[in-house]
Amino acid sequence: MVMHPPDQEHTDDQMIKVEVNLDDTPGEWLGYVMDKLFEAGANDVYYTPIYMKKNRPAVQLQLLCSKNHLEKMKEILLLETTTLGIRYYPLSVYRMERRMRTVDTKWGTITVKEGLLEGEVVKVSPEYEDCRMLAEKHQVPLKQIYETVWGLLGNAY
Amino acid sequence: MVMHPPDQEHTDDQMIKVEVNLDDTPGEWLGYVMDKLFEAGANDVYYTPIYMKKNRPAVQLQLLCSKNHLEKMKEILLLETTTLGIRYYPLSVYRMERRMRTVDTKWGTITVKEGLLEGEVVKVSPEYEDCRMLAEKHQVPLKQIYETVWGLLGNAY
Amino acid sequence: MVMHPPDQEHTDDQMIKVEVNLDDTPGEWLGYVMDKLFEAGANDVYYTPIYMKKNRPAVQLQLLCSKNHLEKMKEILLLETTTLGIRYYPLSVYRMERRMRTVDTKWGTITVKEGLLEGEVVKVSPEYEDCRMLAEKHQVPLKQIYETVWGLLGNAY
Amino acid sequence: MVMHPPDQEHTDDQMIKVEVNLDDTPGEWLGYVMDKLFEAGANDVYYTPIYMKKNRPAVQLQLLCSKNHLEKMKEILLLETTTLGIRYYPLSVYRMERRMRTVDTKWGTITVKEGLLEGEVVKVSPEYEDCRMLAEKHQVPLKQIYETVWGLLGNAY
Amino acid sequence: MVMHPPDQEHTDDQMIKVEVNLDDTPGEWLGYVMDKLFEAGANDVYYTPIYMKKNRPAVQLQLLCSKNHLEKMKEILLLETTTLGIRYYPLSVYRMERRMRTVDTKWGTITVKEGLLEGEVVKVSPEYEDCRMLAEKHQVPLKQIYETVWGLLGNAY
Amino acid sequence: MVMHPPDQEHTDDQMIKVEVNLDDTPGEWLGYVMDKLFEAGANDVYYTPIYMKKNRPAVQLQLLCSKNHLEKMKEILLLETTTLGIRYYPLSVYRMERRMRTVDTKWGTITVKEGLLEGEVVKVSPEYEDCRMLAEKHQVPLKQIYETVWGLLGNAY
Numbered sequence: 001m002v003m004h005p006p007d008q009e010h011t012d013d014q015m016i017k018v019e020v021n022l023d024d025t026p027g028e029w030l031g032y033v034m035d036k037l038f039e040a041g042a043n044d045v046y047y048t049p050i051y052m053k054k055n056r057p058a059v060q061l062q063l064l065c066s067k068n069h070l071e072k073m074k075e076i077l078l079l080e081t082t083t084l085g086i087r088y089y090p091l092s093v094y095r096m097e098r099r100m101r102t103v104d105t106k107w108g109t110i111t112v113k114e115g116l117l118e119g120e121v122v123k124v125s126p127e128y129e130d131c132r133m134l135a136e137k138h139q140v141p142l143k144q145i146y147e148t149v150w151g152l153l154g155n156a157y
Numbered sequence: 158m159v160m161h162p163p164d165q166e167h168t169d170d171q172m173i174k175v176e177v178n179l180d181d182t183p184g185e186w187l188g189y190v191m192d193k194l195f196e197a198g199a200n201d202v203y204y205t206p207i208y209m210k211k212n213r214p215a216v217q218l219q220l221l222c223s224k225n226h227l228e229k230m231k232e233i234l235l236l237e238t239t240t241l242g243i244r245y246y247p248l249s250v251y252r253m254e255r256r257m258r259t260v261d262t263k264w265g266t267i268t269v270k271e272g273l274l275e276g277e278v279v280k281v282s283p284e285y286e287d288c289r290m291l292a293e294k295h296q297v298p299l300k301q302i303y304e305t306v307w308g309l310l311g312n313a314y
Numbered sequence: 315m316v317m318h319p320p321d322q323e324h325t326d327d328q329m330i331k332v333e334v335n336l337d338d339t340p341g342e343w344l345g346y347v348m349d350k351l352f353e354a355g356a357n358d359v360y361y362t363p364i365y366m367k368k369n370r371p372a373v374q375l376q377l378l379c380s381k382n383h384l385e386k387m388k389e390i391l392l393l394e395t396t397t398l399g400i401r402y403y404p405l406s407v408y409r410m411e412r413r414m415r416t417v418d419t420k421w422g423t424i425t426v427k428e429g430l431l432e433g434e435v436v437k438v439s440p441e442y443e444d445c446r447m448l449a450e451k452h453q454v455p456l457k458q459i460y461e462t463v464w465g466l467l468g469n470a471y
Numbered sequence: 472m473v474m475h476p477p478d479q480e481h482t483d484d485q486m487i488k489v490e491v492n493l494d495d496t497p498g499e500w501l502g503y504v505m506d507k508l509f510e511a512g513a514n515d516v517y518y519t520p521i522y523m524k525k526n527r528p529a530v531q532l533q534l535l536c537s538k539n540h541l542e543k544m545k546e547i548l549l550l551e552t553t554t555l556g557i558r559y560y561p562l563s564v565y566r567m568e569r570r571m572r573t574v575d576t577k578w579g580t581i582t583v584k585e586g587l588l589e590g591e592v593v594k595v596s597p598e599y600e601d602c603r604m605l606a607e608k609h610q611v612p613l614k615q616i617y618e619t620v621w622g623l624l625g626n627a628y
Numbered sequence: 629m630v631m632h633p634p635d636q637e638h639t640d641d642q643m644i645k646v647e648v649n650l651d652d653t654p655g656e657w658l659g660y661v662m663d664k665l666f667e668a669g670a671n672d673v674y675y676t677p678i679y680m681k682k683n684r685p686a687v688q689l690q691l692l693c694s695k696n697h698l699e700k701m702k703e704i705l706l707l708e709t710t711t712l713g714i715r716y717y718p719l720s721v722y723r724m725e726r727r728m729r730t731v732d733t734k735w736g737t738i739t740v741k742e743g744l745l746e747g748e749v750v751k752v753s754p755e756y757e758d759c760r761m762l763a764e765k766h767q768v769p770l771k772q773i774y775e776t777v778w779g780l781l782g783n784a785y
Numbered sequence: 786m787v788m789h790p791p792d793q794e795h796t797d798d799q800m801i802k803v804e805v806n807l808d809d810t811p812g813e814w815l816g817y818v819m820d821k822l823f824e825a826g827a828n829d830v831y832y833t834p835i836y837m838k839k840n841r842p843a844v845q846l847q848l849l850c851s852k853n854h855l856e857k858m859k860e861i862l863l864l865e866t867t868t869l870g871i872r873y874y875p876l877s878v879y880r881m882e883r884r885m886r887t888v889d890t891k892w893g894t895i896t897v898k899e900g901l902l903e904g905e906v907v908k909v910s911p912e913y914e915d916c917r918m919l920a921e922k923h924q925v926p927l928k929q930i931y932e933t934v935w936g937l938l939g940n941a942y
Contacts, residue, residue, distance in 0.1 A: 345840030526659030
């Protein structure tokens with residue numbers, strides 16, 4: 001596997017999507033399973049509502065990971081859910097060039113992730129955890145923090 | 158409670174909607190629970206995917222029943238699911254005038270439910286179980302049976 | 315019914331929620347039905363995925379309207395979908411004080427809806443149709459238009 | 472309002488369901504909003520996927536609270552989301568008799584919530600947070616902890 | 629790439645599925661994005677409700693396109709949504725033989741798409757836009773137009 | 786194709802995922818279609834709610850089958866639904882070692898499926914059909930049967 005510096009534009013062909021259908025795992029366990037999979041190196045984990053045979057509302061777990069994390073993901077899924085198997089297939093992931101900067105607000109400093117296309121900033125995304133912490137500390141609506149950051153970044157384009 | 162003959166247009170003000178959120182009942186049990194509720198007199202039972210706290214994909218059970226079935230529904234929900242409570246509220250149900258007729262196809266006779274508005278047929282609905290049985294008996298696509306019935310009913314309007 | 319000027323804070327107790335479960339209406343018709351209901355005066359119409367008996371993925375149509383629109387809604391639902399009945403119940407709608415203003419961008423003028431709580435602006439919302447038209451006319455990403463407006467409004471708080 | 476001791480069987484007629492449709496609030500804010508609503512006294516908060524006009528995938532927030540929490544809930548929803556209004560209606564909540572007990576496992580003690588119907592235990596539910604903490608502390612699958620507790624409780628019936 | 633005449637049965641191995649998870653794009657933008665993707669040559673675009681980390685209700689955008697449209701799709705997704713990357717994988721698309729015919733109703737002519745399997749018509753599908761236009765012009769329920777066409781086509785089998 | 790004895794741990798690389806988007810098939814037909822696909826050899830069939838163009842709530846059918854069942858699946862989908870095409874791609878399925886055992890309860894004998902990882906039982910799953918039959922025969926809640934089996938299996942770990 002070739003290592004890409006994480007902030008350059010690149011396409012990663014060593015990624016795997018894993019899917020598991022769960023019709024007998026209580027929903028209560030699934031938040032926990034998600035945390036375990038992220039801790040073990042999953043790039044993304046998410047749930048989709050599905051309907052299975054015998055009138056069963058169920059959940060599909062999907063996760064993205066690099067090929068070399070597959071064994072670890074499989075082990076967690078087999079130990080923590082009720083499934084007896086998993087399925088998977090390779091896919092390609094394109095990631096645009098990105099860089100971090102900071103913005104100063106009256107409540108504190110917030111990191112912003114920028115996405116660049118052909119050298120131009122086309123996307124600015126305030127970091128959720130920074131905004132959340134300032135919202136809680138200063139008892140300000142989270143929405144107001146985001147909108148203030150967008151206001152300060154308004155000349156980015 | 159005033160009894161309405163079931164096929165006249167009427168509005169029923171004695172109906173109840175019951176809701177239960179389930180984040181620790183395995184989906185596997187829920188098809189069974191649905192059957193039990195219908196057998197005990199529910200007018201309708203259905204599931205909606207919901208997302209609850211702590212990242213839990215979950216299921217909302219909703220059911221419609223007349224007020225005098227509420228106690229029976231409550232008992233089934235408490236015994237067959239993991240919930241510790243139920244919630245409910247009254248609603249009104251309007252039902253249009255309806256009548257049954259039959260249609261002869263080359264595979265056999267099919268019952269059709271007609272809906273009438275101000276004395277005029279505005280809706281014709283082949284009975285699913287009749288269509289399904291003929292489809293299986295004659296090894297014909299279910300879709301073809303429905304479309305044939307719609308063809309024969311095409312002059313209904 | 316008491317008429318409220320539409321832009322003052324008020325609570326409307328003359329609203330109705332209507333629900334219909336649809337397991338035999340093709341999805342293809344439902345976008346059309348939504349348009350018809352809005353044209354006839356519905357305040358909101360939306361769809362929820364549900365699972366019904368006999369392993370049927372289905373759709374629940376919900377709509378909000380004032381009491382005096384109920385008859386018209388009922389007629390459309392009975393004529394345009396396959397349902398033989400509808401159910402409904404009253405609810406209260408609280409609406410905050412709102413007012414319109416405009417913002418000038420380099421692409422043109424955009425109307426913004428402001429929401430006020432105790433006389434203070436807590437919400438600014440660019441009108442979608444204005445943004446969409448300018449995005450199409452100038453071949454600019456819609457996202458860029460919104461973010462520019464938020465930037466210009468950044469001092470609103 | 473009459474106060475019920477929380478562990479006796481009772482029906483509470485002072486509850487309210489609040490609903491808000493959100494088609495312009497980013498999903499990223501909604502986990503935060505849920506936390507705020509629970510902290511402010513909501514009995515339950517959950518999200519349902521809906522489809523709104525103009526091809527918009529959206530989210531319906533629903534929450535349950537007692538009547539005397541309604542004003543606080545309204546304030547959070549208006550400050551933290553993009554909505555300009557909320558809707559609500561009363562409902563009844565039945566809660567079965569419940570009591571707490573503990574179970575000792577080889578990893579530690581776990582609290583179990585029991586539900587009683589006519590004086591008989593019909594439901595035993597290990598507390599999620601207890602199970603989660605022991606699972607993390609001892610690096611045991613969460614599922615194994617639950618199943619062990621169910622094993623120890625197997626004679627409850 | 630080999631060109632297939634669009635109406636012969638064939639399997640196309642030059643197709644790509646693209647997926648993007650969106651937890652910070654407002655739903656309001658997504659109807660617009662769908663239109664842009666179709667205009668730029670997507671074969672299909674659709675949304676699925678998903679649940680992501682940190683209790684976020686979110687949306688997965690999926691699209692199908694031929695390999696030679698991938699670059700254009702990528703550009704739209706990066707400019708019009710908040711995503712910093714996309715993922716994709718190849719798939720095969722089988723398309724059955726199809727041909728168009730017309731049917732005359734009392735309201736006007738409607739195009740019908742027929743699907744053929746081994747030379748036999750197994751599927752007849754009235755064109756939505758034709759039906760919609762006649763429904764609006766003549767103020768007839770859309771459902772009635774479809775059912776009339778199915779009636780006229782009833783002998784197709 | 787290499788045949789694996791079904792109960793040994795193995796990875797199967799001859800599996801196919803098939804997808805079909807359905808916006809004009811009534812939900813009423815889809816439970817039937819699911820049964821037909823299972824009877825014809827599908828390993829799994831399930832539905833996901835999707836939103837398609839023109840404001841259409843729709844359904845995605847997904848199925849898993851071995852390569853040599855693909856033709857049969859295609860035929861059923863084309864004859865029983867309204868689709869004019871299907872899409873598919875290969876995937877790998879990992880299945881853990883499994884074995885069957887039985888457990889005796891006071892209501893009768895229940896088969897349990899065990900999943901093994903590196904020779905150790907990490908999963909025990911009571912067979913739904915056994916539990917359902919005993920629940921119905923003895924008029925006991927299905928939940929109670931499952932919990933009793935889990936109690937009896939509590940020492941499995």
